[in-house]
Amino acid sequence: MQNERLRAALLERGLTLDELANAIDVDPKTVERWVTTNRTPYRRHRYAVASQLGLDETYLWPDALTPDQVAGASESEILTVYPHRWAVPSDLWRRMFETAEQEIGVLVYSGLFLSEDAGTHQVFRAKADAGVRVRILIGDPESPAVTQRSADEGLDGALAAKIRNALVMYRRLRSVEGIEFRLHDTILYNSIFRADDQLLVNTHIYGFSATHAPVIHLRKVAGGSMVTNYLDSFERVWDRARELET
Numbered sequence: 001m002q003n004e005r006l007r008a009a010l011l012e013r014g015l016t017l018d019e020l021a022n023a024i025d026v027d028p029k030t031v032e033r034w035v036t037t038n039r040t041p042y043r044r045h046r047y048a049v050a051s052q053l054g055l056d057e058t059y060l061w062p063d064a065l066t067p068d069q070v071a072g073a074s075e076s077e078i079l080t081v082y083p084h085r086w087a088v089p090s091d092l093w094r095r096m097f098e099t100a101e102q103e104i105g106v107l108v109y110s111g112l113f114l115s116e117d118a119g120t121h122q123v124f125r126a127k128a129d130a131g132v133r134v135r136i137l138i139g140d141p142e143s144p145a146v147t148q149r150s151a152d153e154g155l156d157g158a159l160a161a162k163i164r165n166a167l168v169m170y171r172r173l174r175s176v177e178g179i180e181f182r183l184h185d186t187i188l189y190n191s192i193f194r195a196d197d198q199l200l201v202n203t204h205i206y207g208f209s210a211t212h213a214p215v216i217h218l219r220k221v222a223g224g225s226m227v228t229n230y231l232d233s234f235e236r237v238w239d240r241a242r243e244l245e246t
Contacts, residue, residue, distance in 0.1 A: 003038040006060050009053045024048040040064050047222050056228050077224040080217040085202050088215050096195045097123045100132050105194035107234050109139035110162040115169035128178030135180045143185035153209050182241035192234050
């Protein structure tokens with residue numbers, strides 16, 4: 001039985017078995033066995049391969065960790081839990097985005113508080129200029145999901161107006177190369193704010209606005225699944241969202 005996930009990851013990245021072996025300092029025949037016989041590497045090698053390929057070790061080797069190990073690693077991903085979004089230190093959002101070296105992501109309905117922050121705009125622009133991919137997903141103000149969420153929060157249609165305000169606030173960023181905007185019509189259970197493998201996840205609670213809901217600060221830990229699941233969710237919304245015309 002072959003490890004098709006590992007084989008596919010190598011093909012997608014244009015890496016040969018020898019190149020991966022050299023990168024992680026193992027014998028090429030060892031890497032070949034990982035692929036062709038689905039042999040599970042030692043933990044340090046799994047971590048090295050996952051880091052090299054930009055994937056999670058539990059994706060490449062789903063049975064390598066016990067459920068207790070996955071649960072323990074996932075719990076370690078939790079840095080802080082804030083009872084309300086307004087309790088998050090005001091500069092934490094910007095400081096987190098400033099750490100990004102590869103990817104910044106924002107998934108919200110309106111995220112008006114972020115769109116109004118000129119300092120965050122500067123960070124997004126500077127990061128895009130430095131080659132960081134910046135992706136911002138905003139709710140489609142005409143979508144049923146936005147209408148329903150507005151009703152759930154008791155906003156009486158005001159959420160769509162907040163989204164339009166956010167789009168106006170972002171107007172100068174919408175033409176910046178490296179910053180991508182899309183509109184989604186997805187029912188959100190969380191808003192997600194990403195800087196590489198670090199997340200702020202703003203939960204949604206029926207009957208409460210997002211500012212009064214908890215925020216979980218997460219950082220990816222090898223073998224954990226929480227960050228991976230949220231990032232997968234972000235990608236699913238991104239894939240079905242439509243581009244926002246500049």
